[in-house]
Amino acid sequence: MGSIRARIEVALARSLPGAQQAPARLHQAMRYAALEGGKRVRPLLTFAAGELAGADPARLEVAACAVEMIHTYSLVHDDLPCMDDDRLRRNKPTVHVEYDEATALLVGDALQTLAFQLLSEHALTDDPALRLTMVNTLALAAGSRGMAGGQAIDLEATGKTLSQAELEYMHVRKTGALISAAVKLGALCAGPCPAALEQYANRVGLAFQVVDDVLDREASSATLGKTAGKDAKQGKPTYVSTLGVARASQFAEELRCGAHAALEGFGERALRLRQLADFIVLRKF
């Protein structure tokens, strides 16, 4: 996984406008937000799904970068004072702390645009209709019925108690949609996405959030690279507040097994996707 992660870092650095290119401050802040740090779970999923489907790694790089640009934009905006008001991310000061709020707003805006620019200017598949499907898949995952919509539900839920079904409804959008898109985009670089991969993606997407909730309660800020314990402090309903730590951890484990089960038909080709499901659930940060 290390060599693919290194490849992703190089691709991200190359996909972003140069730090000296005008407007330099904006481009420096975009690079600050997107480079160094980050587990790169989504790009790794894109690579692993694309490898299973037999896609060209040079194409996977671009798709992986597009997904990571959307993810990074969402982090930069979520950290703003009017949202989570967070000062630490990926072990560094957040963008609005290091630069300023207006710049952080524009960084997020421009990173989102860059994602669609990347998908539209590289020949990610030989079939342009399939490339439009990729643009549409990413837009649906990021928009008001996907990630941004999940954020809106999260805002409204703060201070409330949610049932497990309501939590799942929120997180399928807030986190699951983009993780699922990461998998689909990888597969789409080689052709239509197999249904079993979508099933896998939905399970690891939800597992990712359940584990995040557990870690927010159990781990330290130093280990996480971001502020720990903030869910409880902000009165956010989480899998831990709804199920408790033990049952939430057990639920994550069930989702890990479910993700493995979805991959059964693929044999050895799904090795990396299996490893990623394990990493997502067993990680300590």
Next chain:
Amino acid sequence: MGSIRARIEVALARSLPGAQQAPARLHQAMRYAALEGGKRVRPLLTFAAGELAGADPARLEVAACAVEMIHTYSLVHDDLPCMDDDRLRRNKPTVHVEYDEATALLVGDALQTLAFQLLSEHALTDDPALRLTMVNTLALAAGSRGMAGGQAIDLEATGKTLSQAELEYMHVRKTGALISAAVKLGALCAGPCPAALEQYANRVGLAFQVVDDVLDREASSATLGKTAGKDAKQGKPTYVSTLGVARASQFAEELRCGAHAALEGFGERALRLRQLADFIVLRKF
């Protein structure tokens, strides 16, 4: 122009998620931001350019809506307290005043995504490669080397004196890029965009901003539907602060003539584009 404007309003209302669809508060706020009010200059340009090129009006509707979603997202984010901190827009309270800052942030984010969703899910041309060109044209116009980049330059320029060349550099990005994309997308609905149309687009794009600067100084908030006189108050360099009102108005008039000149080869087919150049420069709001 009135019947096309009415058609655009209907298309915008249909392109946005329904107000009752979950997450309802986000979708209501998106509709609040995008519907009612607005001169719709960009969609009108898309229609006029598409009409000249012989494009299907049903396709132009979608392209026009995509451009207007990007424009509206930029207004919602620009009005936020960390940017211009404005309370009045299109004669209504701004989104963060009517709702809240976090919702306004998500509204802008989701409207941007919606633009790319629209372009990727409708058959805007028979050639999918040309549709990818449309996605790329809009992304380049909106991103860090287009509109968002122009905003970043604007932030840095506040309190400074700019030369006319520096002002133009900023506004070609901040306003011109999206206006130019509006024209190009209209033409692209029928086929590749003629070079003369790009020339026209660049001139009306710049003229739009010059006139905006003059109106900010000369008109009232009631007429503009947004806060007047804020450029001088915020110490923003404008065509008025650089050239004075008289020479700025003369420059706008030169650009209007230049826009007409670019259309010479098109004869009667360019009637609406000529009318729009006149409207952009001669408007009082």
